[in-house]
Every structure is written in C-alpha cells, then in structure tokens.
Amino acid sequence: MILYALRCECGHEFDQWFDNMADYDAKKASGLNCPSCGGTSVSKAIMAPRVGKAQAAPAPMHACNPVGCGNSMCPMAQMA
Numbered sequence: 001m002i003l004y005a006l007r008c009e010c011g012h013e014f015d016q017w018f019d020n021m022a023d024y025d026a027k028k029a030s031g032l033n034c035p036s037c038g039g040t041s042v043s044k045a046i047m048a049p050r051v052g053k054a055q056a057a058p059a060p061m062h063a064c065n066p067v068g069c070g071n072s073m074c075p076m077a078q079m080a
C-alpha cells in the first residue's frame with residue numbers, strides 16, 4: 001500500500017491509499033475525485049510517497065487469532 005498526497009486543480013490536498021503505482025494509474029485513468037469539491041483534475045502533490053506502514057492510530061478491533069489473522073501488521077501474526 002502506498003499513500004499518495006494528491007492535489008486537485010483548486011488546490012485541495014488530500015491523501016489516498018493505493019495498492020501500488022499501477023493502482024494509482026488505473027484509478028487516475030478512471031477518474032480520481034477531490035473529496036472537497038469533486039473535481040477530477042487530480043494529480044500527485046509534490047511529496048515523497050509514504051509507504052504503507054502501521055500508523056500510530058490505534059488499530060480497529062478485530063477478531064484476531066494467530067492462525068487466522070491475515071493482517072501482516074498484526075502483532076499476533078508476527079508471533080505465529
């Protein structure tokens with residue numbers, strides 16, 4: 001997962017997650033929308049992409065167990 005900082009033609013900046021660069025290209029081709037104004041002239045803001053990593057925000061509660069957890073960020077999965 002890659003977090004891109006995007007900017008619309010009005011100057012609104014927002015972040016959006018993409019699976020990878022190809023996913024970004026595909027979504028851009030099919031039309032990215034600014035969440036503030038709905039504008040479709042959206043491009044990457046000049047900023048190094050942040051590669052997906054566990055954010056400091058608390059993870060949502062989920063039924064996790066060492067065998068069935070598919071979340072690679074999950075501490076339980078790392079202990080398995």
Ligand SMILES: [Zn+2]
Pocket residue numbers: 008009010011012034035036037038039
């Ligand atoms: Zn906008």
